Amino acid sequence: MKRLNRFALIIGIPVLLLIASCGTDDPGVNIFTTEDDIQLGLQMQQQILGDPANYPILDSIQYAEAYRNIERIRDTILATHEVDYDKLFEWDVHIIQNDSVLNAFCTPGGYIYFYSGLIKFLDNEAQFAGVLGHEMAHAAKRHSTDQMTKAYGFEFLLSIVLGQNPNALVQLAADLAAGVSELAFSREDEYEADEYSVKYLYLTSYDPRGVAGFFQKLGESPQLPEFLSTHPNPQNRIEKIDEVWQSLGGKSGQTYEARYQQFKNSLP
Numbered sequence: 001m002k003r004l005n006r007f008a009l010i011i012g013i014p015v016l017l018l019i020a021s022c023g024t025d026d027p028g029v030n031i032f033t034t035e036d037d038i039q040l041g042l043q044m045q046q047q048i049l050g051d052p053a054n055y056p057i058l059d060s061i062q063y064a065e066a067y068r069n070i071e072r073i074r075d076t077i078l079a080t081h082e083v084d085y086d087k088l089f090e091w092d093v094h095i096i097q098n099d100s101v102l103n104a105f106c107t108p109g110g111y112i113y114f115y116s117g118l119i120k121f122l123d124n125e126a127q128f129a130g131v132l133g134h135e136m137a138h139a140a141k142r143h144s145t146d147q148m149t150k151a152y153g154f155e156f157l158l159s160i161v162l163g164q165n166p167n168a169l170v171q172l173a174a175d176l177a178a179g180v181s182e183l184a185f186s187r188e189d190e191y192e193a194d195e196y197s198v199k200y201l202y203l204t205s206y207d208p209r210g211v212a213g214f215f216q217k218l219g220e221s222p223q224l225p226e227f228l229s230t231h232p233n234p235q236n237r238i239e240k241i242d243e244v245w246q247s248l249g250g251k252s253g254q255t256y257e258a259r260y261q262q263f264k265n266s267l268p
Contacts, residue, residue: 031154032145034088036161040145041109043160045092047173055177058095065266066095073129077136080203084140085110097268105176106135108144116267123217125256130210133197143189194237198244207253212241
């Protein structure tokens with residue numbers, strides 16, 4: 001009942017407030033709470049885990065070594081205490097078995113999904129940690145619910161949070177996993193996620209420019225993944241990542257290539 005009363009008050013917010021959040025590159029106003037982020041992310045996780053035909057999640061018991069690696073890297077980033085909501089969000093990580101997809105995504109509340117194709121595409125653990133830090137930053141800075149509100153509208157998301165629209169939940173999960181253009185983060189969101197990936201890794205033993213290594217490797221590929229077509233130019237992002245790194249002092253770090261190869265070998 002408290003949730004319904006609270007949302008009834010939110011719906012009464014002047015229309016101008018909602019209009020202010022509709023610009024593609026505007027940071028906008030996120031009128032969802034962190035608890036709503038967690039609830040929405042949990043519902044999306046239940047949808048994803050309950051649909052193995054579209055999301056073949058690797059079993060965490062059968063592939064325990066792979067999950068030990070990915071959770072160790074996640075915990076290294078969380079141990080910096082630089083990630084907003086590090087104690088509140090779940091930061092639950094899953095691996096989707098599809099070697100043809102170079103993608104990762106994070107739903108509201110810190111529920112993270114990596115396609116096996118992306119894990120195998122990367123060369124070292126610093127690159128992986130850089131991408132993971134980028135996804136965690138999207139959740140920590142609450143970019144997802146802000147962008148989802150712009151793309152679908154407040155009432156659409158509210159119906160999912162309140163459990164009133166299961167079909168919408170199916171659509172939302174599919175759109176997010178596919179990286180459809182309507183859910184593309186703004187340029188500012190992408191640059192901010194890159195920035196905080198560098199800041200997270202700077203406090204670890206990793207090379208802080210790990211996410212730049214990912215973009216450099218993409219530049220060597222004959223064709224960029226489809227989801228990157230809506231993102232800022234990779235070369236521009238590498239330059240901005242280097243600027244952030246230099247502003248922090250330009251400290252180098254480790255890449256852990258051999259250890260990462262063991263991680264990749266633990267996948268089917």
